[in-house]
Amino acid sequence: MSSERQYAQAARAWPFEEARKLVERYKDAPPAKGYVLFETGYGPSGLPHIGTFGEVVRTTMVRRAFQRLSDIPTRLFAFSDDMDGLRKVPTNVPKQDMLAEHLGKPLTKVPDPFGEYESFGHHNNAMLRRFLDSFGFEYEFQSSTELYAAGRFDAALLEVLKHYAKIMEVMLPSLREERAATYSPFLPISEKTGRVLQVPVTKYDLTAGTITYQDEDGSEVETPVTGGRCKLQWKPDWGMRWHALGVDYEMSGKDLIPSVELGGKICRILGSPPPEGFNYELFLDEKGQKISKSKGNGLSVEEWLAYAPPESLSLFMYQKPRAAKRLYFDVIPRAVDDYITFNAKFDQENPAQRLENPVWHIHNGQPPKVTSDLSYGILLNLASVANAEEKAQLWGFITRYRPEATPETAPFLDKLVGYAINYYRDFVKPTKKYRAPTELERKALGELLTYLETAPAEATGEDMQTQVYEIGKAHPFPELRAWFKALYEVLLGQDQGPRFGSFIELYGRQETAALIRKALASPTGLAAE
The missing domain is CATH 1.10.10 (Arc Repressor Mutant, subunit A)
Structure with missing residues (x-):
């Protein structure tokens, strides 16, 4: 046994804890299909947001941990439920009226409002893949539309038909009375309108492999459940997919715990054990509200990557996955600086400590050395x-x-x-909003100005930080924090900032002195240029 595997077996980092579930799952024999299958799901009904992508980042981290614990090959499916019907028009996309005309149709049959792809589903799938590719993930994209149409799910769909009554027994108690009255696990796709229909099934024929339903115009239609003519309601679809593909691991949001339980029961009815996995907490926006694709109130991938490197986003996903976190622009600087800090520690850590360092999980054990001693x-x-x-x-x-x-x-x-x-x-x-200094602050700033003009040339940033600190203590500020807050508000036009000694060293003593002179000379404070 390699030393790394020994360390991995004892590692406390959450991806290793998750990976050990899969080691236990196949402790007696490897899977018959020859590999352990990880899956992430994506509903492309709106523009992707970072919460969706967090599943892929985190699942990949568990996959990499498993690869250190086992020699069984692995695969990762990024599954898009793009055969789902468009239920409502997202508020953050163009051509709202056009999309409204196609409500109910599979997402891969709805025109792309951006005019770039074959369909709205294809557009959102492309955005998902662009994100995954930007991180260099190893994955296999899977389209629900393609798998249904190609017959990949046919055998499993016939099993669902065979166990129709048992699946209804599982699903009906979870539904409202009105919904239960018309519920069927099968959603036929109308050959006349192209819509995914939520209609009662009046009868089903196991021998023929068909269901009979009432179409939108009132006509009775018999259709095979195979060949892409029907899809399943999403909860039965989840359980069917786990069974058909042999999914071993899939995580999901805390809000989906009841759905995971239902999908697991259906998967067992079909003859397969449900996958391992855990439930992560949801991301919130800056107001503390749940992020929604349709509302568009979260950050997009492109927005994060415009202001920070991708490694920082991976770190944000790694940290405290079971804690609800606010995901908005203000978290970006902290995520970047945390990444720099963890990266700097890696070379000084022993092999066991490295497995607990987030950059190990971000970079599959081989983090690049970043050259930046500036935050x-x-x-x-x-x-x-x-x-x-x-x-x-x-x-x-x-x-x-x-x-x-x-x-x-x-x-x-x-x-x-x-x-x-x-x-x-x-x-x-x-x-940015500057203010003029108070009389107390003027005296302290004047003393700091004198120090900068007379400090020895060899004074370091730490020396200057100490002097800034001493000047603050020498004046009757209610607390030392008020002195630093004054520096930021008067000189930088904001209510928080860096270690001021480091800032002086970087910006320059003469430049900082000039800034103070300008602030002291202005009766109304500095104005943003």
Whole structure:
């Protein structure tokens, strides 16, 4: 047994805890299909949001952990339920009236409101795949439409028909009385209108493999359940899919626990054990409301990646998956700086500690060494005080602070500079609000100005931080935090900021002194340029 496997067997990181469930599942013999199958599900009824993609990130982390614990091959299916009928028009897409005309049709039969793809389902599938590809995930995309039409589910659908009564016994107690009166696990697709119909099944024929239902025009229609002529309601569909594909692991949101239980019962009725998995907490928006694809109140992948590297998003997904977390623009800087911190620790850790480090799970055990001793937060503040619009403006300060650093020798730092400028432009600059210093603050700022003008040349950022701290203690601020808050509000136009000594070292003593002089000379405070 390799030393890494020994460490992995004892690792406490949650992906290893999850992976050990699968080791136990196949402790006696490997699966007959020859591999362990991980699955993530996606409902492409609206534009994808990060909560959807979190499943793929986290499932991949469990898959990688399992690969350290077992020699059984693995596969990951990213399954899109794109045969589902369009139930309502998302509010964050164009051509609302056009989409309303196609309500009820499978998503892969609804025209793309963006005019880019074969259908709305194809458009949203492409967005999902673009995200997965941007992270370099190893996955196999699976389309519900394609698998139904190709007959991949035919045998399982006939099993559902065979066990129709038992499945109804499972489903009916979970439904409201009105819904239960017309419920059927099968949703026929009307040959006349193309819509996915939620209509009662009047009879079913096991020998013929058909159901009979009443079409929208009142006519009675008999149709095979195979060949893509019907699909299943989503909960029976979930259980059927687990059985048909042999899914071994799938996680889902906490709100789907009852659905997981129903799907598991149906999977057992069809003759297969349900997959392992766990239920993660939901993401919330900045107001504490659940993120919704139709509302579009979460971040899109493209939005996150405009302001931060993809590694930071993976870290956000890794941390505390069972805790509800707010997912909005303000969390991005912290996620970036946390990633830099964990990355810096990795080389100094022993093999067992590395398995507990998030960057191990983000990079499959081989995190790249990022060259950046500057935090994203301090770059944001530098961009703010310099009103930076281009990378060259920030690099002018950085090379003075770290002469050996260049965009070529520190590519990760160069990316951070670009992200910081984007974030400053879109979120910091519009909210900057300077104020004039109070008399107490003027005295303290004057003392800081004198120090900067007379400090020895060899004074470090830490030395200057200590002096800033001492100046604050020497004046009657109600608490030391009020002094630092004053520095940020008066000099940076915001209510929080970096370690000020580090900021002075990066921005420059002369430049910081000039900033203080300007603030002291203005009766109304600095104005954003």
